[in-house]
Amino acid sequence: MQGAKGERFHVPKRRDAVQNHEKLLAAARAVIAERGIDAPLEEIARRADVGIATLYRNFASRDELVQALFERSMDEVDILLSEIGGEATAWQSLVNFMDRLGMWLLADPAMPTIVTRIGIIDPDRRPAMRFTGAMTAIVEQAQADGDLRDDVTSIDIVLLATMLGSIGRYGDEYVTQWRRQLDIVLDGLRPADAARVALAAGPVDLDSYHRMLRRSPAQA
Structure with a gap:
């Protein structure tokens, strides 16, 4: 006008x-x-x-809606990343990152499918760079401090947090397992001589696990 x-x-x-x-x-x-x-x-x-x-x-179009959802989620990611790194040690920053990223995915179970569609709509987009770029220095410092296995990369950290966060697609019954599975993964990331921690929750029972396997994410 x-x-x-x-x-x-x-x-x-x-x-x-x-x-x-x-x-x-x-x-x-x-x-x-x-x-x-x-x-x-x-x-x-x-x-x-x-x-x-x-x-x-x-x-x-549908793709334009998906792109808008993706951009909104990336804004949320930028906020999340801006709040990582101020902890007392690099290991604590790494734990905080995995916790925050996983919880974010639990709260937004649509995100994995949105990212998959973005890869089709715009193959040149590389959203993982937002995470790995922020985590590289933290991973290297945690390794220098002797708190993280030497063979772990920032991509490993992002992938593990994403895998754990994806449990939210199966419904609230399985969200409670997030902390337990995170504790197991964190122990695996520690050097061999590091102390082990008590797991945050009890294991999922066999009946519940079978229900999860029988249901698709959409059904959950």
């Missing part, structure tokens, strides 16, 4: 338009977590309590 003298100025979105945008992102996260990346867009609109036309006014 132009002013009286022809200068251009930005017209802010109406409040309801901003609210609809945010409701659609929140609904898309929930529906994708439940039904997968190809979940019906009509269901996302219904969950957001808007019409399908409103969805398409905000996101011209």
Whole structure:
């Protein structure tokens, strides 16, 4: 839009338009977590309590919606990474990173499928670089301190935290296992002569494990 003298100025979105945008992102996260990346867009609109036309006014295609979800998640990652590194030791920073990343994934079980689709939409995107770049110095310092195995890389740390966080796709019943599995992994990352810690929770029972295996993430 132009002013009286022809200068251009930005017209802010109406409040309801901003609210609809945010409701659609929140609904898309929930529906994708439940039904997968190809979940019906009509269901996302219904969950957001808007019409399908409103969805398409905000996101011209499914891929555009997925990209918006991905960018929002990367903003959250940047906040997470900015809060890592101030601990007393590099090992404590590493533990804090794995804990925070895993909990973030538990809270957003749609994220793994979103990242997979981004790899198809834009093969040149390398989101893991955000994590590995931040963790390299921490890993090297923890190894220099004698607190971390010498053969572990920053990619290992990111991969392990991602694997553990993915348990959230199977429902709340398994989220309680996060701390126990993290403790086991952390012990494995320690040098051979390091002290072992008590595990945070009891093991999952066989019946619960079988239920998890029988259900897909969408069913959970």
